[in-house]
Amino acid sequence: MTKIYCVEDDDNIRELIVYALNNSGFDAMGFENAANFYLELDKSTPDLILLDIMLPDEDGLSILKNIRQNPKTMSMPVIMLTAKSSEYDRVIGLDTGADDYIIKPFSVMELISRIKALLRRVNIGSSNNIISFKNIVLNYDKRLVTVDNSVIYLTYKEFELLYYLLKNQNIVLSREKVLNEVWGYDFEGETRTVDVHIGTLRQKLGESGIFIQTIRNVGYKIGERL
Template identity: 55%
Template sequence: MIWCVEDDNSIRDIEIYTLKSTGFDARGFEDGDSFWKELVSTDTLPELVLMDIMLPGEDGITLLKKMREMPKTEDIPVIMATAKGMEFDKVQSLDTGADDYLVKPFGMMEMVSRIKAVLRRCSPKKKEHIYSNGDIHMNVDGHIVSIDGRVINLTFKEYEMLKLFLSNQGIVYTRDQLLSEIWGVDYFGETRTVDMHIKTLRQKLGESGKCIKTVRNVGYRMETFIE
């Protein structure tokens, strides 16, 4: 969702129309007061704000500064719309924390291109999902499990069980819970299936498999290795 803060109705309408016609959701605000009231009260924050500097009531620079000072809104990308020839406005916008600026009058396709570029630049970088315990390391993105750097081959169920234990170390799972989590709620097999998979998983993990503990009359848990 892109929020457009612009007091000129015709400009705001065409901004919203263009954004919607190019695949974005968009919403308009005619002044800073209505924008700020919605921003601080909503649970669904905008992906980006396109904001004119010259607004009735609080101006765009003041609103931008308030956004950057509030934890809830400090990371929302903002593109400021500045008047032609107003070099100070551009500098002040960037110094206050704007991610980009557009000089009026600007073309709608330029606006869309700038918005896409800022969203790409500000999107969080993908991180590898790594779980570990002692010598056991699991790269979820690569679907790779290794013991002390040596890759081991697990069946799908063994992998899912190990992932569950690694991501919930210290938590006890009953056999029925493991059946539900790994095999699905509609699985009607015997809990003996769980015991067999625990056995083969421990074998493949070698010495590291000792961290999977049997909790008598309850189920299994993974203890965290203490370095």
């Protein structure tokens, strides 16, 4: 059974989410603060985390950074729950490593739909799916990326973005197409999301990040530099 952790300090919201998820066939647990969440995370890792930004002991963005720095959880899907609706706050969350975000107030049906969509994308893959370009090698089944045989740690969305670029080497992909294919047609975000993830992906690839090229007014491609 798919296990989901919900970190939310509002008792009513947290209890509603946990109740709805359990009734929808998930194994959901709720935590009112970071301390309790970390204790349970040390015991057992979930399949997905719902993470509020405003918490009493540690803010959600700080928790997210810790999740992404821990080899055991760095690729775990995370959806941010936030009352903040400005583009700046959404970009900060995505830049920190969130895979999706949902703005309060939201309907439980929408939340469950977004969770299922993200989990479907997590489970997509085929046997022995290894793809490479130059010194970049991606093993989809092992969720592993190496550059010059050194492991590069990516978030879930960074990994999926690189995989999509590598599958379409030397093909120019528009921001809209990348957003639809990597984030899904039901994602209600801006194309700025793609730019943010391209930026962090380039940084993590180091010198090999130059192979991800910006095509002005169109989008991106990975391939030989002209």
